[in-house]
Amino acid sequence: MEKFRAYRVHDDGKFGSGRAETMTRAEFDAGNVMVRIAFASVNYKDALTARGKAKIARRFPLVAGIDLVGTVESSEDPRFKPGDEVIVHGFGLGGDHDGGYAEFGRFPAEWVIPLPEGLTLFDASALGVAGHTAGIAVDLMQLNGLMPDKGKVLVNGATGGVASVAIDILSKLGFHVVALTGKMNEADYLRSLGAAEVLDRNALQLGTKPLEAAMWAGAVDSVGGEQLGWLIRSMQRDGVIAAFGNAGGVEFKGNVLPFILRGVRLLGTNVENPLERKKAIWQRLASDLKPRHLERVARRIRFEGLDQAFDDLLAARARGRQVVDFSLG
Ligand SMILES: NC(=O)c1ccc[n+]([C@@H]2O[C@H](COP(=O)([O-])OP(=O)(O)OC[C@H]3O[C@@H](n4cnc5c(N)ncnc54)[C@H](OP(=O)(O)O)[C@@H]3O)[C@@H](O)[C@H]2O)c1
Known part of the structure; x- marks a missing residue:
């Protein structure tokens, strides 16, 4: 039986551990749409899964990878036909159900999103769960x-x-974007995406006042922890924060004054x-929210480069997005 490449997490260690190997179609997960996977992106959550840093894999062995794009090979569901280009993410992909780091996969039709006009398969993978999250963040801030x-x-x-995707989208929409980073050596990259200013995290004074100087109308936060606490205290009147990340920690100290005196809105x-x-978010990402610099944000990596990609993400050494390109041998 034909074997194909897959990066699978096995039941070793506390929360599992991942490795590159091969599998066969006989091992496919449940589903009625068979997809030849073209690209699957590397997200922070995938690094946590592969390295067993959090309880994300719920069964073993599990193909890791929380998003994928590809072409339908066959479908038992009339909504899809061979040759259709599709995106799959969410619904437990890469956690409860086999994910994107395999050359083929089978998925329930209810999870499958047709590739919207305006995006190539590479664009959609360069965006992936990360870009989709950036799109939701912008959408929520605009709604507020x-x-x-x-x-x-x-x-x-x-x-x-x-x-990176959020900077690209927000600058395209005409916002004055201030990038806060721990990597000042990447300031030129951040400016090339549209950041008007770049701030050094290592020089940041978080302060201790219940209300700090009001500086930001909006904020997009990947980091969480005490930096989110500082952000809440530093927002302007009616400021909006899209909070989705915990790369820098989970807990923060807070007080109610930013909410009751400045009307700050913390948008989960x-x-x-x-x-x-x-x-609807994918439609926006293919049109008015489509980033201008995806080729700069995302680089293609080989399947064999996954282990290195995970280690770089966990050590905060990575930049932008990395996309496994299964056509690269
Ligand atoms: N809620 C959701 O649905 C959702 C969806 C997608 C992602 N997320 C979360 O959002 C966060 C960002 O995801 P991502 O895919 O963009 O991850 P990523 O590419 O690894 O980016 C995280 C960035 O955070 C900064 N950072 C600050 N302190 C860090 C630390 N102690 N360790 C690692 N990075 C640190 C680094 O940028 P600088 O050096 O430039 O500061 C790093 O590049 C993650 O926590 C992820 O789990 C949540």
């Missing part, structure tokens, strides 16, 4: 009144995947949404 004339927008964890931002909401 953020407009370019309200003031500056801070993007924290700026060189990361979600943040989660990528798991019903299919129709997902499709």
